[in-house]
Amino acid sequence: MKIAIGSDHAGFKYKEQIIAHLKELGHEVKDCGTYSLDSTDYPLWIIPTAEAVARGECERGIVLGGSGNGEAMAANKVKGVRCALCWSDETAQLSRQHNNSNVLSIGERMISIEIALRIVDIWLTTEFEGGRHVNRIAELDRYEAGQPMQ
Numbered sequence: 155m156k157i158a159i160g161s162d163h164a165g166f167k168y169k170e171q172i173i174a175h176l177k178e179l180g181h182e183v184k185d186c187g188t189y190s191l192d193s194t195d196y197p198l199w200i201i202p203t204a205e206a207v208a209r210g211e212c213e214r215g216i217v218l219g220g221s222g223n224g225e226a227m228a229a230n231k232v233k234g235v236r237c238a239l240c241w242s243d244e245t246a247q248l249s250r251q252h253n254n255s256n257v258l259s260i261g262e263r264m265i266s267i268e269i270a271l272r273i274v275d276i277w278l279t280t281e282f283e284g285g286r287h288v289n290r291i292a293e294l295d296r297y298e299a300g301q302p303m304q
């Protein structure tokens with residue numbers, strides 16, 4: 155799978171470790187930065203990561219920051235992106251099964267690297283359930299396309 159990944163300074167260390175992990179698993183990685191621990195603004199790196207997924211260059215994306223909150227917000231500004239902030243096995247699993255998330259957000263200051271890597275593994279290998287969730291996502295897509303909810 156081709157995976158885009160991006161972080162700010164607060165997610166940089168885990169980004170580097172997750173890149174190594176993904177490569178060990180045989181995935182192709184597009185590193186969208188940042189490239190150092192120097193303080194920076196997360197939208198600069200997260201939006202391009204999400205855009206790589208939205209335009210189909212990458213199948214999935216992973217974004218990281220201190221909490222992962224702003225990173226999820228930034229990624230979800232990009233049309234076609236469904237970014238989920240995950241902090242446990244179950245949130246990672248459900249973000250795929252119910253939400254068909256195509257971008258994963260992780261907060262480096264919130265969880266250990268061991269949990270982060272397990273979340274990545276679960277998120278990459280869990281399938282979307284479909285069924286009742288298909289229409290819910292279609293409703294989001296319709297709203298994103300400018301159609302009224304009712």
Ligand SMILES: O=C(CO)[C@H](O)[C@H](O)COP(=O)(O)O
Nearest residue numbers: 164219220221222223224225
């Ligand atoms: O998680 C984040 C956004 O949601 C950022 O990584 C965090 O706000 C950076 O904080 P600081 O500039 O204090 O290192």
